[in-house]
Amino acid sequence: MTPTHDQVRRAPKVLLHDHLDGGLRPQTIIELAADCGHQLPDVGGEPTAPLTAESLGRWFAEAADSGSLVRYLETFDHTVAVMQTGPALTRVARECVEDLAADGVVYAEIRYAPEQHVGTGLTLEEVVAAVQEGFDQGVAATDGRIVVRQLLTAMRHQARSMEIAQLAVAWRDRGVAGFDIAGAEAGYPPTRHLDAFEYLQRENFHFTIHAGEAFGLPSIWQAIQWCGADRLGHGVRIIDDITVHDDGSVELGRLAAYVRDKRIPLEMCPWSNVQTGAAESIAEHPIGLLKKLRFRVTVNTDNRLMSQTSMTHEMWSLVEAFGYGLRDLEWFTVNAMKSAFLPFDERLALIQDHIKPAYAALREET
Numbered sequence: 001m002t003p004t005h006d007q008v009r010r011a012p013k014v015l016l017h018d019h020l021d022g023g024l025r026p027q028t029i030i031e032l033a034a035d036c037g038h039q040l041p042d043v044g045g046e047p048t049a050p051l052t053a054e055s056l057g058r059w060f061a062e063a064a065d066s067g068s069l070v071r072y073l074e075t076f077d078h079t080v081a082v083m084q085t086g087p088a089l090t091r092v093a094r095e096c097v098e099d100l101a102a103d104g105v106v107y108a109e110i111r112y113a114p115e116q117h118v119g120t121g122l123t124l125e126e127v128v129a130a131v132q133e134g135f136d137q138g139v140a141a142t143d144g145r146i147v148v149r150q151l152l153t154a155m156r157h158q159a160r161s162m163e164i165a166q167l168a169v170a171w172r173d174r175g176v177a178g179f180d181i182a183g184a185e186a187g188y189p190p191t192r193h194l195d196a197f198e199y200l201q202r203e204n205f206h207f208t209i210h211a212g213e214a215f216g217l218p219s220i221w222q223a224i225q226w227c228g229a230d231r232l233g234h235g236v237r238i239i240d241d242i243t244v245h246d247d248g249s250v251e252l253g254r255l256a257a258y259v260r261d262k263r264i265p266l267e268m269c270p271w272s273n274v275q276t277g278a279a280e281s282i283a284e285h286p287i288g289l290l291k292k293l294r295f296r297v298t299v300n301t302d303n304r305l306m307s308q309t310s311m312t313h314e315m316w317s318l319v320e321a322f323g324y325g326l327r328d329l330e331w332f333t334v335n336a337m338k339s340a341f342l343p344f345d346e347r348l349a350l351i352q353d354h355i356k357p358a359y360a361a362l363r364e365e366t
């Protein structure tokens with residue numbers, strides 16, 4: 001049975017891949033830009049027309065809708081610019097939690113790059129503390145309906161990954177659950193940050209790597225086999241190692257087989273991939289085949305502002321494109337919860353006590 005849009009919204013959802021600086025409310029950007037004197041982009045229209053949350057939101061979506069990861073990433077200049085003080089970071093983090101809880105998200109790992117928020121003198125420590133303060137406020141405001149953890153990202157074209165990895169480990173018992181690298185993929189392979197990944201492995205810490213989004217199999221191979229990534233950010237290009245024959249039979253190459261055999265989670269972000277050109281459309285997105293082949297697929301938002309999306313919108317788009325039912329959405333959700341950087345007993349409790357009973361109750365409605 002096809003769920004209704006309202007059921008998808010009420011269904012518990014788990015989000016592993018969402019950027020803090022890609023999810024601001026447009027109105028908040030306008031207010032924070034006024035506070036810090038940041039010049040927002042010319043969004044077009046009448047020269048004298050005031051900038052509105054709606055026109056700014058549209059500008060982000062259109063500018064990001066470029067077919068190129070590099071151009072997509074340029075839009076972050078305007079969000080990062082208004083996130084340079086403790087109060088601004090706390091506000092953005094609090095609103096992020098409120099928005100996710102309202103969307104039915106019960107567990108979220110939110111990532112951002114601390115090194116991008118030290119432009120007006122904050123220390124890396126102060127950045128992480130300000131974000132954690134916002135997350136704590138957001139969780140309290142939603143009566144604990146959501147559990148949230150930070151992932152600290154290092155920018156792959158910069159050279160601060162070891163420092164950020166050490167920062168993440170220092171905060172491991174205070175709200176930081178993992179580490180990541182992000183930014184333009186072509187020209188910046190994961191092995192550029194091998195020392196940071198080796199350090200994290202020695203610390204028994206968790207990390208994911210953006211790989212196989214704008215660049216193909218060599219990036220995925222390095223992320224897993226050289227760097228030891230626990231999960232893949234996107235990983236959508238693993239499809240290049242899968243052959244579908246005319247008779248419908250499917251052949252996995254050695255890397256694709258390894259990813260599936262080892263149950264390596266794929267943090268798929270369908271709408272983001274359509275915007276950056278990694279997929280033609282939702283209906284043609286490799287998630288359909290990868291799910292059929294039982295890869296460990298999860299569904300994510302990446303950047304809610306740039307893609308004008310939410311977990312409900314991503315899930316609903318998959319329902320429309322592939323005819324998924326509540327059991328499929330539950331499968332994605334349990335996959336994500338199993339893949340979270342949270343201790344095993346806490347993951348299990350969320351699955352058994354929360355996610356499964358809620359999906360069973362939703363199925364009863366139909």
Ligand SMILES: O=c1[nH]cnc2c1ncn2[C@H]1C[C@H](O)[C@@H](CO)O1
Pocket residue numbers: 019020021022069073076080111112113116153182183184210213272302303
């Ligand atoms: O999808 C993405 N691929 C690579 N890098 C990304 C993506 N979305 C956001 N980023 C970058 C831009 C942000 O400023 C940074 C930290 O969140 O991560």
Ligand SMILES: [Zn+2]
Pocket residue numbers: 017019182210233302
């Ligand atoms: Zn991302």
